[in-house]
Amino acid sequence: MRLSQFPLSTTKETPADAQVVSHQLMLRAGYIRQLGSGLYSWLPIGLRTLTKIAAIVREEMNRAGALEMLMPSVQPAELWQESGRWDQMGAEMLRFRDRHQNDFCLGPTHEEVICHHFRQDFRSYRQLPVNFYQIQTKFRDERRPRFGVMRSREFLMKDAYSFHMTAEDLNREYQNMRDAYVRIFTRLGAEFRPVKADSGNIGGALSEEFHILAGSGEDLLAVAQGGTYAANVEAAETKPSGAARATAAQSLEKVSTPGQKTCEQVSKFLNVPLTGKVKLLVVKGEDGGLVGIALRGDHQLNEIKAAKHPLVASPLTMADPADVLKVFGCEVGYLGPVGCPIPVIADFAAAEIADFVCGANDNDHHLRGVNWGRDCAEPATADLRMIAEGDPSPDGIGTIKFYRGIEGGHIFQLGTKYTKAMSVSVLDAAGQAVTPEMGCYGIGVTRLAAAVIEQSHDERGIIWPDAIAPFRVIICPIGSDKSAAVKDAAEGLHADLLAAGIDVVLDDRGNRPGSMFADAELIGVPHRIVIGDKGLATQQFEYKHRRADKAEMIAATTAAVLEKLAAV
Amino acid sequence: MRLSQFPLSTTKETPADAQVVSHQLMLRAGYIRQLGSGLYSWLPIGLRTLTKIAAIVREEMNRAGALEMLMPSVQPAELWQESGRWDQMGAEMLRFRDRHQNDFCLGPTHEEVICHHFRQDFRSYRQLPVNFYQIQTKFRDERRPRFGVMRSREFLMKDAYSFHMTAEDLNREYQNMRDAYVRIFTRLGAEFRPVKADSGNIGGALSEEFHILAGSGEDLLAVAQGGTYAANVEAAETKPSGAARATAAQSLEKVSTPGQKTCEQVSKFLNVPLTGKVKLLVVKGEDGGLVGIALRGDHQLNEIKAAKHPLVASPLTMADPADVLKVFGCEVGYLGPVGCPIPVIADFAAAEIADFVCGANDNDHHLRGVNWGRDCAEPATADLRMIAEGDPSPDGIGTIKFYRGIEGGHIFQLGTKYTKAMSVSVLDAAGQAVTPEMGCYGIGVTRLAAAVIEQSHDERGIIWPDAIAPFRVIICPIGSDKSAAVKDAAEGLHADLLAAGIDVVLDDRGNRPGSMFADAELIGVPHRIVIGDKGLATQQFEYKHRRADKAEMIAATTAAVLEKLAAV
Known part of the structure; x- marks a missing residue:
């Protein structure tokens, strides 16, 4: 890609109405633009990152054996009345009538819809287990949308729903999904933590959240130092110390x-x-x-x-x-x-x-x-209190320390809450009707982009992990309008990296170095190659990782650049 | 992929409420399921085809230099009031209020939104031309949704919007998009025809539709035999014959x-x-x-x-x-x-x-x-009449014949209709404010799947072109539960084809041949390989193309199978 063909819309000014760093940087770097309260368009550079996140999620869901499908955003009220949630859901669920005065909602989640489809086609235990997922637009009419795409109204979500004959099999798939989530969050390249969670109004017995760790996170996490226990403080248990109470020594x-x-x-x-x-x-x-x-x-x-x-x-x-x-x-x-x-x-x-x-x-x-x-x-x-820093871990191993996190994923064992309400049943091997156990597994694809920025940025802009950077490498030629050698080297490296399957962008806009570097740093490209006559005189390119303090000179060869990329 | 891991939901019965063949076959083959009037979910096999169509569209739009972005489905009323369309659009545009009683619509199209974003970031002729596209869910509240996903309410659409300093440059990009559309429709593998069209209420001067030819198509197309003229009959011109009127011979x-x-x-x-x-x-x-x-x-x-x-x-x-x-x-x-x-x-x-x-x-x-x-x-x-079959072509070359078609794409030269209404302007080289010329280019991704089925099916089911088949090849082992040789050959071929990057599925459900073949034909897999002990005895697989009347024996090697695939 060439920046002459891929317009950036970067600005130096920090937008006044953006309160958090990710929102500020996504606006400044031209990743998103606001359309209305809680409504954002993704400009081309932003969509590149969003698409890469979605692709990682898709690959790992497929690897885990889940089947991708696509359900409508608009859902008939009847299904929600059947589950009982039409009246339970608050104003966050947007409701409307169509031209024939029938009631619908704009789907905030799809448990009802998947149960409806499941009961149409699944009759026998032989067809189970099954796990369907989609990567699809959701709408939640937040009272106070804020922090840009972190808490927007329309957003991209991966939601998966699994069906099982037994609670044991649900537990097996829950662990399978948990493993897939660990792979997904690991591949994103962000520091994350799965924590025990409260199931909230989705319901069900067991659930865990996957958090991107960031000081600006809205959630407080209790994590055992020297142990493995981790929970959202909302859900973190506390236990009796086990020590006997001291004998009364004072009088009332x-x-x-x-x-x-x-x-x-x-x-x-x-x-x-x-x-x-x-x-x-x-x-x-x-x-x-x-x-x-x-x-x-x-x-x-x-x-x-x-x-x-x-x-x-x-x-x-x-x-x-x-x-x-x-x-x-x-x-x-x-x-x-x-x-x-x-x-x-x-x-x-x-x-x-x-x-x-x-x-x-x-x-x-x-x-x-x-x-x-x-x-x-x-x-x-x-157990009625918030766990506190310094408390022993509830599992007895280690001491609790608090972290802040941004919820990016949530997995649930729902049990039969929805299958029972929606009269879903399949026949078991003995021909008896059984209400299937259900799990659901969500990832906030849109929010992950913002969460990673909250974790990974500096005063000059975003610092993307390689896997979800809009471009992995940017080539900045200095004075290419005057030097054929610089232009040729830049074009050659660009062509070589593209041929090697590397997501590279060439800044061929003819801007001054300062402006080029500022854009590259703001948009967060992890690897920067500067090509100038001075370096070429000694057969050298300048290389700098976005996190590094200083640039270094490397051999002016594609192989030397590829070696740098592989080193990360 | 293995059918044991990829549940099909096929049925023999033709659904009573499906009037057209594509709707019947998409239900019978388990591609889609209805959720409500004009609302359909895509089951995994259906989504595979939908995704392949979208991928072809995306690749060719990228190749043509268009930039993918993503705009929200929910759009604020203010933008539509600004363009004047809030009152012009009929009941087909679904409107609602959010929890704060603000007016919104569920986007049927995005001219207003793209103009809003364009005027935020584009100020100079140096930034033009530019062409943005998205592949995104649209909603149109059809009075009478029908024919399954052919005329549904919620559907996937590719919509692109280009901006230009001059009408000439708009015309250049219009031709560029026209070429991209020809490549897209060619790659789909369907017989199609670009025809002159009426611009309808989108507005603008010049427009063409891309039709999938099918006897069941709702549109009538006037196509010159022995010439290149083609138009929707709605838009087909007729001209004076040029011959002088006969002299009056009779009295009144x-x-x-x-x-x-x-x-x-x-x-x-x-x-x-x-x-x-x-x-x-x-x-x-x-x-x-x-x-x-x-x-x-x-x-x-x-x-x-x-x-x-x-x-x-x-x-x-x-x-x-x-x-x-x-x-x-x-x-x-x-x-x-x-x-x-x-x-x-x-x-x-x-x-x-x-x-x-x-x-x-x-x-x-x-x-x-x-x-x-x-x-x-x-x-x-x-010129006030419908063109008729047998008429000379309006361009003088050839004679008109009628075809029926299903509209799959539509390209428009909008001119300044929206940019003027939305007060979009950029500065030209002389520093003068200019209202940019605009083009828009749509493809009904969802509808294309149904349209291709209307064109390509038989009494046994769908016949997919290779490019958009959910699977290109299906391997049907006969008696693999009893014959290790059959099982090994099937597994080996499956692994080989996967390694060769071929989209192959192995029917490892252990069904009888008749049931296996019926499913394969219904879901429309273009290439079928049957592996049985009888054939293996003489080192042969049975190969049959979905369109062929009879199967043929080929060498029981991966190379022979690849040769057959390459022959199409």
Whole structure:
């Protein structure tokens, strides 16, 4: 390719409305252009990267034995009514009527559609297992689309759906897909981490997310140092320490703590560590009443885990302070488990401490020297808190450290949630109808491009891994309008690299070196070859990797260039 | 690929609701499945063909220098309001509101979007010409979706848009695209014809359609035998014959023709040929009044050409019979140019005849021996009729014959219609703002698959050209469960052909020969190799091309098979 035939639309100015680096760089480098809120067009250079990501995904899905198909974006309401999700999905699912006043949605996902097709053609256990995937445009009407293509409304997604006779076979395919995802993310050339995840409203039992690690990531990941455990903090378990609770040493004492409401304030006021404080949060219960959740003063509530507790209403809803005042007779900030008028469940860590401080259920007062079982009932315990840095890994191996990540993929064991709702069944070997087990496996193809940029860039622009760079090599001839030797060498190298199957671009626009180099760095081409009369005088090209601080001289031969490319 | 790993969903029954052969065969062969009215999913085997068509289109567009990009399906109303098409487009354009109550449409085409992006990044003549294309999902809310994917609502389309400083440069690129289209349609392996076309509501001056020839095609094409002229009959011109009109030989005579209203009835009743009759059609005029259109008795009105006449309202609207009665004092069926109360325009052929028969503008009466200029004014003449089989070609070379075709592509010279409406301008070499000329070039990727089947099938199923067959070769081993020799030979050939880069599939399902062959023929694999113990005993495979009546024996070697493939 030649830049004279492949227009770049690069700019030096950082767009004012782009908040994150990937959005800024994708606009500046001319990868994308906005059409409307959360709607982006991919210009030719951007589409090259998007296509390369999609090709890697396709190759590895095919290698894993999944079958590519293509389902429509527009989906009839009837299918979503059948699964029950027509009413469950919020405003994120865009609904409309066609000219005949029939209801449709613009597909945010395709579980219903694949179940519909599966039940048309699959009748026997002999036809299973099967795994269908597509790389297709999805639409989600985000309330606040942001960060460019990172959270856009229309985007390219790879979604796969597998069907199985048994949970064991689903688990086998889930591992097969997990392996394929590891290959995909490895081939992208980005640093990534598969982590245990919450299944959210997709449903199902087991799920993992694949995250591109980046300081700007929206998700916090708990990763065991010296171990293999990794989970989204949302989903990371915590366990009882196993150590016996210390014997009560202090007697119960009510102390005046005027205006001291937060754990931090009380801890400082009474000179006790945060780890010696128990806080009581009040949430709505499954039965419509209130439930108290006891946490250690230094711990944070994990709303997702709490909402799964049988006593707690889902989704988690904090109690109205007015209701708390009515029931407790005091303000939030002075609550505690002693003489508590509502059921209390305690996080494992909160239940392990003795002689603790907590609210006295009386304004401007706390209790100290409190002990479970002596001053109040032994609480029901559960895993209710956010894991914290420095915690032991839940599997006992290593210590938790936090990373930030951008979710690029998500795999789920759905079980029979959708197959049951959509009345899917196949006959087993004995002729009995069986509801197949189902898995689903997504990759945000569009988002991956932005995520890799978040991980890999510098102040001059994008730094692409070779596999998904729009061009692997850029040739920058200096003064080719004046020097036939430079022009010939540049054209020759360009032709040689193309013949070798290398994705190379020749900057034949006749720009000055500074402008050429700035464009090459902004668009993120990993390998740059500069050809000038000075180097050619000693039979040399200048080579620089996008990450390197300095250029180096190499022999002015195609073989020397290929050697550099192979070295990465 | 192995059929044990690639489930087919073939059926023997012809689906009751599929009216055309391609729809029936695509359902029976398991290429597509319906999701809703005009909404189809492509099963894996179907997607293989769709992907191959798209790949040919992409390769030739790239070779022609066009740049691939990707625009969103969802488009903001503002752009369509700017071009004026938000109100012009009918119910075929699906409109909806997002969660914030903003108006959008599901893109039926992308002229507005590309103009929007072009004006963001293109400022100078130095950046032109440029041609952007995408292969992307379109949605058109057809009133009556039918014929499967031939006229569906959601479909894959290649749309390209080029921008130019001058009309000459637009014409150059139009020819470049025309050449690319000829290469694309040639590579598909189907019989096709580029024909002159009407530009319809896309607008612009010059356009051509690319048709797949098929007896079931919805379009009628006028093609010169012994010449190169070809046009959609909608757009085919007719010209004056050039011969002088015969001298008037008969005197004007009013004759009674009770109940004889049609040309055929009058012709028979008065024993004059249809070519000696002039009929007068009454349509609404541009000024709100009525206009008479005189046609020779054997000719048909071309509504598209008539609507373009300056005196005629567009779109063409036939006059209300009650209005005709009021103005003429007689019924439709007895109208004629003599003493006609409204302006008359005559088709060239109708103006050329002498001593003709026409209505007398009096119920149950006609005139005979009528002559233009003597009995009524010489009419204004124009090209108003449908071309007919046997007519001389409009370019003077050859004679017109009709074919039926299915439109698979359409190229347009749009001129400045959209660039003007969208306020697109670039600076020329003199620093003056210029409105660029624009071309657009579409291919219905989805429809092409169906169109090729309409052209190429038999009673047993689809007959694919090699280039777009889901598999080029199918290997059918007979009794491989019992014969290790058969199994080994089949596996060996499969591996060899894969290694040679041939798209081969091995039917390793263990089915009986009849069932294997029926599937292979239904899905349309062009080359079939049967391997059995009997043939192997004399070192032979059986080879059959899908079009051949009989199988033949060839040497049981990969080389012999490759030779057969190369022979096509």
